[in-house]
Structures are given as structure tokens and as C-alpha cells.
Amino acid sequence: MAERVYPADSPPESGQFSGNFSSGEFPKKPAPPPATYVIQVPKDQIYRRPPPENAHRLQYLSRKKVNRSRCRCCICSILAAIFILIVLAGISLTVLYLVFRPEAPKYSVEGFSVSGINLTSPSPISPKFNVTVRSRNGNGKIGIYYEKGSTVDIYYNDVDLCNGALPVFYQPANNVTMVKTALTGSRIQLTSAMRKEMRNELSKKTMPFKVKIKAPVKIKVGSVKTWTITVKVNCDVTVDKLTAPSRIVSTKCSHDVDLW
Incomplete structure (x- = not known):
């Protein structure tokens, strides 16, 4: 459970206090400003990995992202291959036309x-x-x-x-x-x-x-x-x-x- 602590006072500057240190009198600490809190979280509660209840969801989202990336790569490769085939077919037909000069009967x-x-x-x-x-x-x-x-x-x-x-x-x-x-x-x-x-x-x-x-x-x-x-x-x-x-x-x- 979090504990409520007050911020530590900054050390006094030289000559700031004129109290009698020899008689054991020290200046009083100033009261902390109202509504000021410092939260300390135990080290064993700081998660560098997702908690068990969220681990499955993180794994699912990561896998989904990887699959989406692969799918996009596959689609791009297929489209590129189709485009290349169309260009090659067009070049081949053009060459055949120029060589044979076909005409309808x-x-x-x-x-x-x-x-x-x-x-x-x-x-x-x-x-x-x-x-x-x-x-x-x-x-x-x-x-x-x-x-x-x-x-x-x-x-x-x-x-x-x-x-x-x-x-x-x-x-x-x-x-x-x-x-x-x-x-x-x-x-x-x-x-x-x-x-x-x-x-x-x-x-x-x-x-x-x-x-x-x-x-x-x-x-x-x-x-x-x-x-x-x-x-x-x-x-x-x-x-x-x-x-x-x-x-x-x-x-x-x-x-x-x-x-x-």
C-alpha cells in the first residue's frame, strides 16, 4: 500500500538561521504546502512486462500486426508480378506484330x-x-x-x-x-x-x-x-x-x- 510522505526540506544556506545551536535550539521545519503528496510504489509492483491477464492480448496483437505486414508484402509481390507479366506480354505481341504483320482474311x-x-x-x-x-x-x-x-x-x-x-x-x-x-x-x-x-x-x-x-x-x-x-x-x-x-x-x- 502506498505511503504518504512529505518532501524533505532543502538544507539551509549559510547564515540563514540565527538560532542558538549550542543551547540545543533548532529552527522549526516549515509546514509542507497543503495537498502535496509523494507516492512511493514498491519495487516488486513495477511491471516491466504486461501482467498475466494482459499477456495473451499483447501476444495476439503482435501476431496480428506481423501477419498484416506479411499479407501486404504478398499482395505487393503478386501485383508486381502481374504487372511485369502484362508488360512482357505487350512487348511480345508488339514484336510479333512487327515481324509478321498479320492481316485478317x-x-x-x-x-x-x-x-x-x-x-x-x-x-x-x-x-x-x-x-x-x-x-x-x-x-x-x-x-x-x-x-x-x-x-x-x-x-x-x-x-x-x-x-x-x-x-x-x-x-x-x-x-x-x-x-x-x-x-x-x-x-x-x-x-x-x-x-x-x-x-x-x-x-x-x-x-x-x-x-x-x-x-x-x-x-x-x-x-x-x-x-x-x-x-x-x-x-x-x-x-x-x-x-x-x-x-x-x-x-x-x-x-x-x-x-x-
Whole structure:
């Protein structure tokens, strides 16, 4: 328990007191100022370490601080590695582009014949189309693998008349390939208004169709093949009649590429 003590008096300066020391008379100590205390704590109660009840909490907080520091270091290292990989990938792609100068293939419809469409009967139709697609690969050092899983569809307005697929083939660099594909449709029901519209177009020898192609391909650069890329080709084709052979009046194609 703490004890109450008064502060010790400072020694008197020389000549401060004029009492008679020989007779045993000494000056009285001045009274301490009111409300002045000195607290003495026993040495065994001075804690240089946390008391037992707080030791666990201190250990927990210290461990938490260390773990947080390590976590921050790990996150910084991961972000730095990702940034370096992105920079290296960008440099590699730039070098490849400058070396190979890749350009997208060009497509056009060169042949188009129709059969199986009767516009005078209300019965469902089962049309057949034979389409020849011209693919030009103008790259000097890049080949193209056309894989399985392609689709070719022919539409009139928004009606899907028939479907088919491109053959599997490899197109080398600086090459033009003519690809023929047969497409069929089964029991397609046309409305009376659509039949009338088609007869009107046929009388003007301007029957419009839309050809849509989706082809999974892989690009060959040197001895390396890329992942599968999807090429999408949309062609507007106008023919003069619905018989075989049909003459192409006009054609216009556009294409797009899905890299992933």
C-alpha cells in the first residue's frame, strides 16, 4: 500500500538561521504546502512486462500486426508480378506484330444456286442451296486451320431457310481457297405476305439473302498454333432467280473475330 510522505526540506544556506545551536535550539521545519503528496510504489509492483491477464492480448496483437505486414508484402509481390507479366506480354505481341504483320482474311461469295422453293403453293418448303465461298489469306508467314464446328446459315429477312457447315481444311500463307458447301432446310413455313414479297423481288430479279458463317480457326505462326478463334462472316447476296444456276447480282461481305 502506498505511503504518504512529505518532501524533505532543502538544507539551509549559510547564515540563514540565527538560532542558538549550542543551547540545543533548532529552527522549526516549515509546514509542507497543503495537498502535496509523494507516492512511493514498491519495487516488486513495477511491471516491466504486461501482467498475466494482459499477456495473451499483447501476444495476439503482435501476431496480428506481423501477419498484416506479411499479407501486404504478398499482395505487393503478386501485383508486381502481374504487372511485369502484362508488360512482357505487350512487348511480345508488339514484336510479333512487327515481324509478321498479320492481316485478317478476306471473304466473298462467288457461287450461289437455289432449289426447292415453290412460291405458288402454301405448303412448307425444303430449300437447298449450294454456296461457294472464297477465302483469301494474304499473310506472308501465317497459316489458318479451319476446325470442326463451323456453321453456315442462309436467311431471308429473319427466317432461317437452311444450314450447313464448312469443310475442315488448312489454308497456307499467301493462298486463295474456294470452299463449296451444300445447305438444306426442312419444312420451312412461309407466310402468305412473305411469299408475295418474294414473288415481287423475283419479278425484279433482285432476290436478297443473307449468309452467316461462324468458323472456329487456329492461327499458325511458324511452328506455333494459337488457341481457337471464332471468325464471323456476314454476306448480303442478291441473286436473279430461285433456280440452279442462279446469277449473283451483288454481294457484300463483312467479318469479325472473337479472340476468346
